[in-house]
Amino acid sequence: xxxxxxxxxxxxxxxxxxxxxxxxxxxxxxxxxxxxxxxxxxxxxxxxxxxxxxxxxxxxxxxxxxxxxxxxxxxxxxxxxxxxxxxxxxxxxxxxxxxxxxxxxxxxxxxxxxxxxxxxxxxxxxxxxxxxxxxxxxxxxxxxxxxxxxxxxxxxxxxxxxxxxxxxxxxxxxxxxxxxxxxxxxxxxxxxxxxx
Numbered sequence: 544x545x546x547x548x549x550x551x552x553x554x555x556x557x558x559x560x561x562x563x564x565x566x567x568x569x570x571x572x573x574x575x576x577x578x579x580x581x582x583x584x585x586x587x588x589x590x591x592x593x594x595x596x597x598x599x600x601x602x603x604x605x606x607x608x609x610x611x612x613x614x615x616x617x618x619x620x621x622x623x624x625x626x627x628x629x630x631x632x633x634x635x636x637x638x639x640x641x642x643x644x645x646x647x648x649x650x651x652x653x654x655x656x657x658x659x660x661x662x663x664x665x666x667x668x669x670x671x672x673x674x675x676x677x678x679x680x681x682x683x684x685x686x687x688x689x690x691x692x693x694x695x696x697x698x699x700x701x702x703x704x705x706x707x708x709x710x711x712x713x714x715x716x717x718x719x720x721x722x723x724x725x726x727x728x729x730x731x732x733x734x735x736x737x738x739x
Contacts, residue, residue, distance in 0.1 A: 552716030559709025574689040578606065583683030592672045593682040599661040603686045606658035607669050610681035611643070611650050619645045620675040627657050628672075632665025643677055650677065 581597035589612035599605055607627050627639040639657040643650055661667070671682050 548715055548718055548722065552712045552714070552718070555708050555712030555715060557712075559705050559707075559712055562705025562708060564705075571694050572692040574691050576687050577690050578608070578685045579688045581605070581684045581686050583681065585681045586679070589678030589680055591678055592670070593679045594668065594670045595682050595684055596666055596668045597684040598665065599667050599684075599686060601661055601664045603661040604658070605661055605667070605684060605686045606656050607639075607671070608656050608681075608683045608685055609671055609679055611673070612678040612680045614645055614648060614650055614677060616648065623673075623675045623677055625652075625677065626672045626674060628670045629657065629659075630668040630670075631661070632663050632667065 581599065582595050584593055584595050586593065593609070607629065609625070609627075611625075621644075623643045623645075625641040625643060627641065628636050629639070630636045637659075640654075641657075642653040644653055645651070667684060669682065669684050671679060673679060
């Protein structure tokens with residue numbers, strides 16, 4: 544019996560069992576934040592102004608999202624802007640100015656979409672106006688919702704590794720149990736010669 548091989552095999556057996564056990568543990572994932580549309584408006588013909596109203600609860604995270612129509616070729620003003628006015632249920636209005644720049648026939652926002660946290664529960668009104676040469680195709684009021692995700696099991700990585708280590712441990716243990724060390728037999732000289 545090779546004790547070193549047997550010990551290694553038993554260690555690998557233990558390690559394989561640990562990996563297989565760990566692969567059966569569920570991993571709970573954090574909820575995913577997702578923007579959902581509260582209210583929106585889409586137009587067939589590009590418009591210079593759009594209005595949308597939607598209900599928000601207090602502490603809802605919201606944003607105003609819009610899509611601009613492709614610009615027409617020709618001169619483009621450096622002062623082209625989108626003005627967004629958001630009015631809360633109490634009549635308080637907040638204004639956002641979003642500068643627009645053009646490269647070739649692509650439009651780029653130089654500021655992020657307006658967003659914030661609702662202070663009151665009720666109907667919020669959004670009015671978006673395009674200033675100097677841009678038009679809207681779409682306007683929406685959106686809010687964040689938490690989407691629960693399915694728990695996951697780490698079968699994909701830990702289970703095959705655990706099985707491989709376990710089988711290796713079984714093989715090495717069997718090998719260690721069957722192989723024996725050869726013992727040296729020392730030849731002893733007789734100390735005295737017998738007189739015959």
